[in-house]
Amino acid sequence: MRPTFSVSFGGIFVEGRFEKDIFKDSFKFRLFINNGSCGVQPHWHKEIEIIYITQGGVNVGISRKIFHLNKGDILLIGSADAHYFLPAKNDDQRVVIQFDLSIFDDVFGNTDEIKSIKSVFAKTQKISSQWNNNVKVAFERYINELIGENARKERGYMLAIKARLIDIAVLLLRYVPQDNYEPEEVDSHKKSIKRLENVFEYISNNYANPITLYEISKVAGFSIYHFSRFFKNNTDITFHKYLNSFRITKAEWFLMNSDDSITQIAYKTGFLSIKTFNKVFKDMKGCSPTQYRKEQNIRSS
Numbered sequence: 001m002r003p004t005f006s007v008s009f010g011g012i013f014v015e016g017r018f019e020k021d022i023f024k025d026s027f028k029f030r031l032f033i034n035n036g037s038c039g040v041q042p043h044w045h046k047e048i049e050i051i052y053i054t055q056g057g058v059n060v061g062i063s064r065k066i067f068h069l070n071k072g073d074i075l076l077i078g079s080a081d082a083h084y085f086l087p088a089k090n091d092d093q094r095v096v097i098q099f100d101l102s103i104f105d106d107v108f109g110n111t112d113e114i115k116s117i118k119s120v121f122a123k124t125q126k127i128s129s130q131w132n133n134n135v136k137v138a139f140e141r142y143i144n145e146l147i148g149e150n151a152r153k154e155r156g157y158m159l160a161i162k163a164r165l166i167d168i169a170v171l172l173l174r175y176v177p178q179d180n181y182e183p184e185e186v187d188s189h190k191k192s193i194k195r196l197e198n199v200f201e202y203i204s205n206n207y208a209n210p211i212t213l214y215e216i217s218k219v220a221g222f223s224i225y226h227f228s229r230f231f232k233n234n235t236d237i238t239f240h241k242y243l244n245s246f247r248i249t250k251a252e253w254f255l256m257n258s259d260d261s262i263t264q265i266a267y268k269t270g271f272l273s274i275k276t277f278n279k280v281f282k283d284m285k286g287c288s289p290t291q292y293r294k295e296q297n298i299r300s301s
Contacts, residue, residue, distance in 0.1 A: 022045060022047060022098060023100070027103075027158055028047070028099055028100035028102055028103045029097075029098070029099040029100075029103060029150075029158075029161055029165075030097075030098050030099075031095065031096070031097045031098075031146060031147065031150045032095075032096055033054075033093060033094070033095055033096070034093070034094050034096055035091075035092060035093050035094075043082070043083070043084070044080050044081060044082045044083065045079075045080075045098075046079045046080060046100070047079065047098045047099060047100045047101075048076070048077070048078065048079060048098065048099055048100075048101060048121045049076075049077035049083070049096065049097065049098050050074065050075070050076060050077070050096075050097040050098075050143070050168075051069065051074065051075040051077065051094055051095070051096060051097075052073075052074050052094065052095040052097070052140070052143050053069045053070060053071050053072060053073045053074075053092075053093070053094050053095075054071065054093045054094065054095055055071060055091060055092060055093035056070075056071065056091050056092030056093060057069055057070040057071065057073075057092060058085060058092055058094060059085070060075055060083060060084070060085055061083060061084045061085075062075075062077060062081050062082070062083045062126065067126070067127050069094075069127070072128075072136075072140070073127065073128055073129060074127070074128035074136065074139055074140070074143070075126055075127050075128070076121065076124055076126045076127075076172075077126070078121055078122045078126075079101070079121070079122065082234075082235065095143065095147065097143070097146060099165060101117070101118045101121070103162060103165065104117055104118075104162070104165070104166070107162060107166070116169075116173060117166070117169040117173070120169055120172045120173045120178070121169070121172070123178040124172045124176050124177075124178060125176055125177050125178075130176075130177075131175070131176050132175060132176075134175075135171060135175045135176060138171055139168060139171060142164045142167050142168050142171070145160075145164050146161060146164050146165075149161050149164070192230075192234055195220045195221065195222075195230070196220075196231075196234060196235075198219055198220060199216060199219055199220050199231070202216065202219045203216075203242075203243060203246055204246075207243070207246055207247055207250060207269065207270050208268055208269060208270050209270060210270070210272070211243060211270070213227070213228070213239065213240075216239065227239070243270075244280050244284070245284065247269045247270045247271065247280075248269075248280060248281055248284050248285065250269045251265050251266070251269045251277070251281065251289065252285075252292070254268070254269070255289060255292055255293045255296065256293070256296045262274065262277075262278075262289050262290060262293075265277075265289070266278075266289075277289070
């Protein structure tokens with residue numbers, strides 16, 4: 001049910017376990033618009049994410065469930081929910097809102113209100129098609145106000161953004177059904193996250209070297225058999241596929257930002273032969289490393 005893949009997304013380099021440092025300043029909020037031409041591989045972050053489709057449609061995976069979103073649909077992605085976007089048509093468009101729950105701390109402090117707000121984003125039914133239409137209309141209005149405040153950045157806009165986020169939380173708390181979780185489920189989830197963090201941290205530090213299934217199983221505290229099942233159940237991909245994806249994403253960066261030869265990049269990203277590197281790269285990116293570098297150079301020139 002949790003993190004995967006390393007990917008370049010919105011100018012941020014995602015390393016294995018989660019998206020890091022997604023905010024440029026101390027105000028833990030950002031809003032941007034993406035088209036659907038490129039897929040986004042599975043990743044997670046501790047911040048809340050809201051997706052609002054303004055044009056076309058897109059398929060979004062959260063854990064092991066796929067949500068098909070059309071124009072006007074809203075999707076909530078909770079803290080530490082692994083999610084990914086499948087490639088869509090070029091004319092598709094989505095608004096992405098991300099914020100850290102700590103954004104409310106200076107408003108409420110450690111009170112029952114802040115606890116309610118923080119829990120509501122984790123438990124609310126995720127897609128607007130499950131909500132009452134009046135709730136959806138109100139939510140869309142708040143999103144459009146967030147878009148306007150973020151674009152204009154007039155005096156007091158940060159306070160206005162916090163106010164709209166609180167409005168959204170109250171809307172969800174009052175009018176949208178909540179999913180309840182047993183304490184045992186929460187505890188099990190936390191343990192899984194910790195094990196995965198250890199695995200992804202190890203890969204981030206050692207991807208340039210050979211990493212065996214036995215080696216990584218020990219990092220997670222499992223036998224090889226149980227680790228393979230654990231990893232697949234929690235990320236919906238195999239460990240081998242994840243490792244290759246991480247290495248290929250690193251290779252993309254070197255192809256775009258260094259003068260290293262293809263052979264040098266293959267070995268410094270953990271591939272033991274240029275033949276294997278070329279095959280895996282083409283399988284994942286649809287072109288050879290050489291073609292990829294040429295295309296990137298043309299785009300940047």
